[in-house]
Amino acid sequence: MDLKDYWNPICIAVSALMILSAVMLFAIVLPAIGSFSDLGCVCTSIIGAGMGVCFILFMSIYFDRRISNSVFYIMCLLSAAYFSLCVEYCYWLAVDLYHNISMLNAVYHIEHLILPPILYLFINYEMEIMDLEEGFAVKYKWIALTLMTIEVVLTITNYLTGYAFYPDGLVYVNTFFWWTLTIPTVLLSLICIYLALCHATTTRHRNALFVCILIPLVTGVLSLPFHVPSFTTLSLVAVGMVVYGEIYQDRGMKILKNDAALTEHKVAVMVSRIEPELLDEALSNIMEMEGNPPETVEAISKFKTYLGENISTISQTAPIPFEKELEHVMTYVGLEKLRFKDKIDVVFVTPDRDFKVPPMTLQMIVENAIKHGITQKEEGGTVTIITEELENAHRITITDNGVGFDTDAPTDTGRSHVGLENLSSRLKTMMGGTFEIKSKVGAGTTAVVLIPKR
Amino acid sequence: MRQIRANTVEILTAVLMAASCALAILLIIIADLPVMDNQIIVNISGDAFGMIICTVIFVSISKDRLRNTNTRAFLFLLVFEHNLLFWDILGWVFDGNASMIYLTEFLNHFMYALLILMPYTFWMYIYGIYRDGRLMESLRIPMRTVVVIGLAAVALNLVTGWYFTIDPDTGIYTRGYAFFMSFAAPGLEGIFCSVTILANEKELRRKVVFLAYVLIPLLSAVMQVYSYGTSLQYQTMMLMLVVMYANIYLGRSGDLIKYEAEMAEQRAAVMVSQIQPHFLYNALTAIMNIKGNPMETRDAIAEFGHYMRKNLDSLGQINPIPVSRELDHVETYIGILKQKYSDRIDVRIDAQNSGFFIPPLTVKIILEQAIELNLREGDGTVRMDILSNLEDDYHTISIIDMNPSEMSKEFVGSTTEDILVLQKRLQSMVGGDITNELHEDGSIHCKIRIPAIKEDTLWT
Numbered sequence: 001m002d003l004k005d006y007w008n009p010i011c012i013a014v015s016a017l018m019i020l021s022a023v024m025l026f027a028i029v030l031p032a033i034g035s036f037s038d039l040g041c042v043c044t045s046i047i048g049a050g051m052g053v054c055f056i057l058f059m060s061i062y063f064d065r066r067i068s069n070s071v072f073y074i075m076c077l078l079s080a081a082y083f084s085l086c087v088e089y090c091y092w093l094a095v096d097l098y099h100n101i102s103m104l105n106a107v108y109h110i111e112h113l114i115l116p117p118i119l120y121l122f123i124n125y126e127m128e129i130m131d132l133e134e135g136f137a138v139k140y141k142w143i144a145l146t147l148m149t150i151e152v153v154l155t156i157t158n159y160l161t162g163y164a165f166y167p168d169g170l171v172y173v174n175t176f177f178w179w180t181l182t183i184p185t186v187l188l189s190l191i192c193i194y195l196a197l198c199h200a201t202t203t204r205h206r207n208a209l210f211v212c213i214l215i216p217l218v219t220g221v222l223s224l225p226f227h228v229p230s231f232t233t234l235s236l237v238a239v240g241m242v243v244y245g246e247i248y249q250d251r252g253m254k255i256l257k258n259d260a261a262l263t264e265h266k267v268a269v270m271v272s273r274i275e276p277e278l279l280d281e282a283l284s285n286i287m288e289m290e291g292n293p294p295e296t297v298e299a300i301s302k303f304k305t306y307l308g309e310n311i312s313t314i315s316q317t318a319p320i321p322f323e324k325e326l327e328h329v330m331t332y333v334g335l336e337k338l339r340f341k342d343k344i345d346v347v348f349v350t351p352d353r354d355f356k357v358p359p360m361t362l363q364m365i366v367e368n369a370i371k372h373g374i375t376q377k378e379e380g381g382t383v384t385i386i387t388e389e390l391e392n393a394h395r396i397t398i399t400d401n402g403v404g405f406d407t408d409a410p411t412d413t414g415r416s417h418v419g420l421e422n423l424s425s426r427l428k429t430m431m432g433g434t435f436e437i438k439s440k441v442g443a444g445t446t447a448v449v450l451i452p453k454r
Numbered sequence: 455m456r457q458i459r460a461n462t463v464e465i466l467t468a469v470l471m472a473a474s475c476a477l478a479i480l481l482i483i484i485a486d487l488p489v490m491d492n493q494i495i496v497n498i499s500g501d502a503f504g505m506i507i508c509t510v511i512f513v514s515i516s517k518d519r520l521r522n523t524n525t526r527a528f529l530f531l532l533v534f535e536h537n538l539l540f541w542d543i544l545g546w547v548f549d550g551n552a553s554m555i556y557l558t559e560f561l562n563h564f565m566y567a568l569l570i571l572m573p574y575t576f577w578m579y580i581y582g583i584y585r586d587g588r589l590m591e592s593l594r595i596p597m598r599t600v601v602v603i604g605l606a607a608v609a610l611n612l613v614t615g616w617y618f619t620i621d622p623d624t625g626i627y628t629r630g631y632a633f634f635m636s637f638a639a640p641g642l643e644g645i646f647c648s649v650t651i652l653a654n655e656k657e658l659r660r661k662v663v664f665l666a667y668v669l670i671p672l673l674s675a676v677m678q679v680y681s682y683g684t685s686l687q688y689q690t691m692m693l694m695l696v697v698m699y700a701n702i703y704l705g706r707s708g709d710l711i712k713y714e715a716e717m718a719e720q721r722a723a724v725m726v727s728q729i730q731p732h733f734l735y736n737a738l739t740a741i742m743n744i745k746g747n748p749m750e751t752r753d754a755i756a757e758f759g760h761y762m763r764k765n766l767d768s769l770g771q772i773n774p775i776p777v778s779r780e781l782d783h784v785e786t787y788i789g790i791l792k793q794k795y796s797d798r799i800d801v802r803i804d805a806q807n808s809g810f811f812i813p814p815l816t817v818k819i820i821l822e823q824a825i826e827l828n829l830r831e832g833d834g835t836v837r838m839d840i841l842s843n844l845e846d847d848y849h850t851i852s853i854i855d856m857n858p859s860e861m862s863k864e865f866v867g868s869t870t871e872d873i874l875v876l877q878k879r880l881q882s883m884v885g886g887d888i889t890n891e892l893h894e895d896g897s898i899h900c901k902i903r904i905p906a907i908k909e910d911t912l913w914t
Contacts, residue, residue: 038487038495045496046503052693053507060700063659066707204517234503238510244703245514251706252520258713260882265720266875267815279734281794286754293746303737328733335740360733367736429718 004067011062014079018055025089032097040096043230047085047092050237054082057244070250073125074243077118081236084114088233105167109159111233112181116151118236119188120144125243126195126209129250144191151184189213208246212239280304295338306331319356319430322387322394326350328363329385336370343380344370352389355451357396358430364423365398365447373402373445381444393433396449404439427451464516464529471509471536478502478543485547497686498546501539504692508536511699520706524582528698530575534568535695538688541565545627552625559620562627563608566617566636570604572691573643573668580650580664587654593646600646604639637675644668663701667694735762761786774811774883777842777851781805784818784840791825799825801838808842810849810904813883816876820853820888820900823872827862834859848903855898866892880904 029036029044036044058078061071087110094103123144127137158164164181165174192213200206219235287300306327326348333346346366366383374381386397420437427433431451439445479502487495512532515525541561548554577597584590611617616632647668655661671694674687742755764783781803788801801821817840828836837856842849855862869877873888880886886904893899 033492033496036492038490038492041492041495042482042487042499045500049500049503049507049689049693053696056693056696056700060697060704063704064707066710238506241507241510241514245510245517248514248699248703248706249518251703251710252518255706255709255713256520256882258710258717260879262713262717262720263875263879263882265717265724267813267879268724269720270819270872270875278790278794282754282758282790285793286751286758289748289751289754291748292751293744295744296741296747296751299741299744303741332733332737332740335737339740339744363733429721 007067008062011058011075015055015059015062018051018058018079018082021083021086022051022055025086025093028093028097029089036092036096040092044089044092046234047088047230050234051082051085053237054078054085054240057240058082069128070125070247073121073128074240074247076121077125077236077243078240080114080118080121081233081240084111084118084233084236087111087114088230091230101167101169105159108167108172109155112155112158113152115185116148116188119185119192120148122192122212122239123188123195126192126199129205129246130195130199130201140191140195144188147184147188147191151181151188154181154184189217204249205246208242212242215239215242279307283307299335299338302334303331320359322350322353322355322357322362325357325359325362326353328360329366332363332367333370340370340375340380344374345380345382347382347384350385350387352387352394354389355394355453356431357449357451358426361423361427361449362396362398364420365449368420369398369400369402369445369447372405373400376403392453394451394453396451398447398449399444401444404441404444406441407437407439467529467533468509468513468516471505471512471533474536474540475502475505475509478505478540481543481547490546494546498543500686500689501543504539504689505536507692507696508532508539511695512536515699522582523585524579527575527579527582528702531572531579531695531698534572534575535688535692538565538568538572539692541568542688548625550624550626552623555620555622555625558625558627559612562618562620563611566608566611567605569636570601570608570639570643573640573647574601576667577643577647577650580647580654584650584654587650589650589653593650597643597646600639600642607635607639634679640675641672644672659704660701663697667698670694735759738762757786758790761790775814776808777810777812777849778805778808780812780814780817781808781840781842783815784821787818787822795829795836797835798829798833799836801825801836801840803840805842807844807849810906811884812851812886812902812904813876813879816880816902817851817853819872819876820902823870824853824855824862824898824900827865828855828857828859831859831861844906847906849906850904851902853900853902855900858896858898862898863892863896866890866898 026048033041033044058075061075061078064071087107090103091107091111094100094107123140127141154164158181163175164178165172167173192209196206196209196213200209215238216232216235220232222231283300283304287297287304329346333344337344362385366385369383374383381401383398383400386399388395388397420435424435427435427449433449433451435447435449437445437447482498482502485498512529515529515532518525541564544561545558545565548558551558574597581590581594608617611630614630616630617636618630618633619628620626621628648665651661651664651668655664671687671691674690678687738755738759742752742759764786785803788799791799821838821840824838825836828834834857839852839854839856841852841854843852844850867890869890877888880888880902884904886902888900888902890898890900
């Protein structure tokens, strides 16, 4: 199941439910606020504000265009906090307004039911931001899931039988087995704390997670004299906000990191720009050195003329006409021929020339064929370049009868390999094309480039 | 250093905020709740909760590393809101308490002042966003005038009592004859803000959020006039701050998406740009390996190839490098330039201080641009000094053009895209900056400054 497909309907349904329950509760409470006890007044008003905060943050996630797993967990946390606040509202309705024991009993049990899933979600969230995907993490997930199920089953059993605690008027009486309901929750909290302390990747995360666990614990203890669970439930709003703040800060960090990377890329492009004058001068100086053989002089002067004419296309980053690319290749081959004389032969069979390629595509393949293929053989060899127009693509086939190599061999350390990988990803990102290479030791190499028609 | 101080102030503020939350809660607990109207209990407990929320958001934002000009304005908004809620609680708790008359006087005046300062802070916030937008400059003066007059009017209330009075015997707060005038200043500010937002904001979501922040509290303030006792506008203001916070959160996801798109584009450009030097390098190697080349030719080609390779190698380098290595590379570059221009190039390097790190190629690119500007015009000698020093708490590298051409002089003060990129990189890698000045003796000083003391980030 892809979360993204269901995102909108889920968000709309939940937010509609939120609005509906808020309207209902406020419609009952606000006119009757005078008859609430003082503590009831305090709690209901804070609960109202807390619901507002949760709702706003929840809606912001609905409008968010970047949905990740951690965003999903914060959404669950916020809606869980929201609905436990609603239940808390019902608690005050039952106590202050209706004086209804069975309603109170139901509210009490629902609250017991909500907490373990929240802890379970929180554990999942922790694992998500710590990138814990390996074996032991799965184990913890299973333990947490089991504990949660046990707690839920026990709570429902207690609702039906009252084996751990039962209401006596508006007061609760604990039986001998009261601890059975506490242990799974305590264990779940311990897992939360353990993960936060031992596996957080950054200090910031660890502190935030620690705060998240500490807030409900402290408020829980502090609100003991009041005998109301409202403050613990309310502390979930603060937890939701801290987690939200974490994602907020993570995004800030990501933006900063992206910004730095982007700057780095711009510098890279800037630096690798050719300095034509410097190049031209260096080449002239070298050409004029004494004792150069005629081949060298010819090579340099050829190369200089070529650069003079083509400097603009060489420094271009967008795809260039295949014709231009062929010129680059021919220049390069010309230079290599001066060195290897008749050892190398390059044949062009290129009837189809009406398409574009990323600059240096063909050049790199031919270079590889010459360097690692035919010049490795005593008697030299031939590189053949063939272009064909297919129904929905242009195909370039580069064959050589050189030494070949073992395609299954583990990646060697040669730079050429990196170059070819670079080529493959360039073809893919710029043209949606593919690059394939087949070779056998002693039987030469065939490289095929496919460029789809637009 | 400034950064550290700002950080300390923020931590102190956060601690104060948390402490006043605790104080407020304590006050509510010891206050005589049963004698209070239930409506008032609702108010003050809502206020206390709002204070906690403001504190949590404040901490979240001040821990955040991504800062811009409006971050501070938003932090101020949070602090003001927090203050407002705090004094509101005190106001309710001590209302009608004759022994606390000075406190009540103070906090009521303070709150009236805050209600004028908050829209102004919000205006500062949007000012940071639409700095160059329409109406920004023309509204600045009226905005400030309104704030000054409004604050003066609140101060005068101490004498005249036109907005409100506190009965000295009973300590009870009563509205004055000109109470409605107290809405004039925040109302006007609100109108100015709304006009600015309507004139400048193009994105619907932000427009709605910003307008809501201005208008909803105003609306609930007007409602409050007719039902004394509920001060829900402070809580709505708090909720609106949460909305703005969520809005920044959402803005970040938009930014990230934009970055990812740009990154994809740049990645392709980088891949291709690395191929060009590769081609040249290969061609040079091919020429070098031609049989019969004398040693000198081979060496010259090898040196040039080496220079190009070095340029390429520093590309993958994402960490700062020692200055000495950068200066070595600059020296190679000068050597190659001298092959062409021989005596027209006179660059001297004097490294007094080489115990620090800079992003690779920073000096080289600046030098390259400076030399190019000089060579383009006339045929005078390019006379440059490169000095590295320790000045106050900064490592510096100065690239001094002793004999700049007219064109170089014209360029002082303007920055190219390249320099902007370098500046950004310098800032993010080592916290440094670049300045460019024309001195009286006609020389141009381009100075790279890097703080010698690593700034501590106290949070995290």
